[in-house]
Amino acid sequence: MVEPAANRTLAATRRAPSMQDVAEIAGVSHQTVSRVLNGHASIRPETRERVEAAIAELGYRRNLAARTLATSRSRSIGVLSPAVPQFGVTSSLLAVEAAIREAGYQPLVTAAAVEHAASVDGLEFLLDQSIEALVVIAPHASVTRAIDELKIDLPLVALQAPDGVIGQAIGVDHSSGTRLATEHLVALGHRRIQHVSGPAHYFEAVSRRAGFDDAVRDAALEPLPIIEGDWTAVGGHAAAAVLAPGVTAVVCANDQTAIGLMAGLEAAGQRVPDDVSVTGFDDIPEAPYLRPGLTTVRQDFDAIGRAAVDALVRRLAGSEAAAVERLRAELVVRASTAPPRN
Amino acid sequence: MVEPAANRTLAATRRAPSMQDVAEIAGVSHQTVSRVLNGHASIRPETRERVEAAIAELGYRRNLAARTLATSRSRSIGVLSPAVPQFGVTSSLLAVEAAIREAGYQPLVTAAAVEHAASVDGLEFLLDQSIEALVVIAPHASVTRAIDELKIDLPLVALQAPDGVIGQAIGVDHSSGTRLATEHLVALGHRRIQHVSGPAHYFEAVSRRAGFDDAVRDAALEPLPIIEGDWTAVGGHAAAAVLAPGVTAVVCANDQTAIGLMAGLEAAGQRVPDDVSVTGFDDIPEAPYLRPGLTTVRQDFDAIGRAAVDALVRRLAGSEAAAVERLRAELVVRASTAPPRN
């Protein structure tokens, strides 16, 4: 210790300690402190120890703003997510966040009410934070449009969005998911299968519907009207009342919709799966414990998150953008699907 | 946005425009640009327009790191949240985030795997961002301990944590919630009521259990063993197998647990609510559509978020910390509870 502690406390009146303060205590220059902090090679062990002691003594923590300003690098990746407390969205978000941390970057998350202008607010703040790349969980066009308008000049990956809309698209092949579910029903012998979709302006709703349509066409079934849901149990419940006559199976755009639909069917005196088979999408953790256990489609959120961040990190390292990645979804068969009666 | 390589090289070369660049185009000093940006009063309208035109022309966006460095204020509030895709946590998080934005601050969110060291990682990054205050969604002691160890010198509000552990505690009075549910069952005539709790190291689990215990004592019921669940349907399902003999009602620590429990009961040939009444906690959006519709306890996440941010903003403005705030929970009665048959 060079000077008595009293002096130091007095001098540093209420200001957070700076590198200079650490340097003075350790009896070195501020640059040496910087080198210790950044793991520079040529530092004498003894010097390093003195500096580290001073850091501990002061409770010093380096000022990120200054560092970012000096380097014009923030080592952070922004994440823009829709502000809905839904399993799918939240799982994606958490997976992306974990993957970013694993890749040695810091995630900067903004959840925004995506239907409104607020989304852009949050995004602009992210941009102002000097993020080096951006992951967007972009469920519908109003988000991608907002991003387009900002003319973002950053490596960008879009989860959920179809390829070519913005940045690089990564995610599960939703259409293959509903296709699997529909084919499963066809294999069970169902011929009149209906789909309760998500809201039509959602990218995922469109591609999940497409998978259903494809499977129906391939099996040469009679196409029945699509019922537009809203991703919630409320919408699913309402759908039960407007099913086409003679329908023996329903492919729902997500698990919440299936929950509502099953409740609606039962209220109308129909039994699942005896009278009507039902499938969901997402495999929420409660799906096995619904009655009946829900046949649904599972996506590997962690894999998606990792793929997205990988793509970004690769581009930050200067590589070419890789091809579009579409991971496969997996069908989980439970008790809500069965062969049609008769 | 796959752009030709030439463009990218160009983009990499060109520096983001600075205030100085704007100033030169507008023919003023950089300080005048700063004044325009900060809405300073004494600027001639004509000058303002020239500056704004230059800003638009360059697509200038001010460097937050520099601004934060110069002012040592970031206008941002950190939010530390556990990384679980659960309705309660996510709803709290979104509510807090919205409230922060409403208050004119920017939310900086970190979701961290709270059981592990990663939590501290994320938190340290938040601190490095010069956040001015912190909201912690702190479900258990390992989080509050980590925060304690960092000796954070910031206005701090803890959602979920009991008062006195860290910072100012704000949230719903969980114990009153389970108390309401239990009293509802008592009023229906139940005498043998059991509780499936959350993991004992969770603050919420403890206070939800306390509310149950209180109600049991007040009604002079025989205390039955507490079954420790894990907040999930899996735990609830397991609990069904170990209920005490003759139990006619079960108070679950959350809705997921209730879902699992109901599935387990039904698998064992018991009917809800005919043989056993069940209550949940949280009122997840699907609760009305479970079969039977779940009687549960609802908390007003938006109010909590707003209260937390209000408290913080008030303290940032220099006021005293207000008293502990405990909002009331509300009982929502549906079909999963009924009088015992006997």
Next chain:
DNA sequence: CTGGATTATGTTAGCGCTAACACGCCGCAC
């Protein structure tokens, strides 16, 4: 032993912004 690496450290100049002060210029009271 001497010169050119090599190692360990210090010095200096910004990064882009804001705060504080400085400076003309104008209008108005006297």
Next chain:
DNA sequence: GTGCGGCGTGTTAGCGCTAACATAATCCAG
């Protein structure tokens, strides 16, 4: 007219850090 207090703008000095270069001490090949 002179003085004086705004107004509108420019100038300057940091904020705390890193990068680049400068310097001093050490080492070893020749």
